[in-house]
Structure formats: C-alpha cells, structure tokens
Amino acid sequence: MERRIPDGPIFSKRNSFRNPLIMAHRGGNIFAPQNSLPAFEACCRLGVWAVETDIRFTSDGVAVCHHDADISRMTDGEGAIASMTFSELRKYRIDVGIGADTLPADLLRIPTYDSYLDLCMTWGIVPFIEVKEDEGIDVIIDGLRKRSMERYAVISSAKMTHLRESRRLSPDVFIHHIFSSRERFDELYELGYAGLSFKIASPGDCPPELPGEVHEAGLRICLRAADTSADLRKMIELGLDYQPSNCVFGM
Secondary structure, eight states: OOOOOOOOGGGSSOOOSSSOOEEEGGGOSSSSOTTSHHHHHHHHHHTOSEEEEEEEEOTTOOEEEOSSSBSTTTBSSOSBGGGSOHHHHTTOOBOSSTTTTTSOGGGGSOOBHHHHHHHHHHHTOEEEEEEOSSSOHHHHHHHHHHTTOGGGOEEEESOHHHHHHHHHHOSSSEEEETTOOGGGHHHHHHHOSEEEEOSOSOGGGSOTTHHHHHHHTTOEEEOSOOOSHHHHHHHHHHTOSOEEESSOOOO
16 A cells, blocks of 8 residues: 655645755754754744754753753753753853853743744744653643644654654654664554654765655655755755754755
C-alpha cells in the first residue's frame, strides 16, 4: 500500500526557493543571544516558517526556553535549571551572544515557554519545540492546546519515548525525530504526521536518493542546520521539506 506524505496546515506551502520553510534554530543568533526573547521576536518579524527552542523545567515546574540543563555557559549564573525555582532563575541574565552587553536586562532573562508561545501565536510562526526532559510533555502540549496551536506546532526529540508520549497526548501535533535512521521509518509512520532529521552536517553529504526514500515511507525530512545560503539552496534542490538555520533566514 502506498504511503502518503503527512499533510497539515504548517505544510500548506511546499518548501521552495520562493517560499523557503526555514526554521530558526534556537531562535537564531545573528540579532540577539540564542533562545532569548529578542532573538525569537527578530526571527518572527522576518517571517521565518518556524522558531525552534528547547524546553527545560525549574524545580517548581515552570517551563523555560534554554538549550543546556545548566545555565553556566550562557548566563552570569551557574547551576542546573532543575535545581532552581523560577524566581531564583530570574536573577540571572543571558550574557553570551550579540547584544548581550547592550540589550535591557529584562529582555535577557531566560524566557518562559508561555512567552515564547505567545510570540509565535502573535506572529503566526510555527513553534518548533525540542523536548529535553522525560517529564513535562503534558505541560508542553497543554500550552499549545490552550492557544489552539496543536495543529500549528512541532514537537521534536532525539528520544522516541518523548514522541510516543506526545502522540498519546495529542493526535494533531506534528512530531519530529532528531538524528533518526531508516530503522525508525515504520514506527514514525505508524505514529502518524511525522518527520525526521539525519545527522548529516552538510547537504553535500546527503545521498541524493535519501529524501525520496523518506517520502516513500510517508514521512517528511530535514538535515542539520544550514548556515550558508548555498546550503539552503542545496537542501531545497534535494527535495527536503524544511530546513533549520542558525543565521540564514532568507534566500
């Protein structure tokens, strides 16, 4: 039986040179520090297809946007987010990245998941949400549901357990498996409305037949972040469905 590539409102337009489906990885980093509200808003204003972020939870259960489990690499504090209350976390500011020394301190606090979703909803941008922890997926889905955004969002993870739980909680959200493999094709197809990425750093290293294999499996595909216009063009030529980038948000 022929498998149909998953459709949905976030894929109402095909990835193309005229309409590139670019995802701002970690909110981008050419206007402001990664995973900061100024970075999110700048990319929303540019009209990217999606803004990606990573979700962590404070000790009192507040969902926040930060890649690392620990804040020492990106802020003027140190320690694990999971060991801090939200109030304690708010004492620190992001101090790494463009604008970290000029933007107002209030804009350089680690953002809440709610503030990120509100920006995406206001600007009509797809939230591309990477799940980092085993707990709290219900909170992530609930945030989307409260805003009627389940059909307009992506839940991504390197762990299939996270994607299975996401699908159990929501039949509508698009799920994306990070650093996937051909061995995952059948399970992802059975979960439904799914895509995947391969750990291929450059589109020049992508076997030209791979996107077709993924599409025949009834799935959508992207690769790792493309940070040159040439790489973005190559990804479109390969037939990828969307493409992440840290710093290139137009063709």
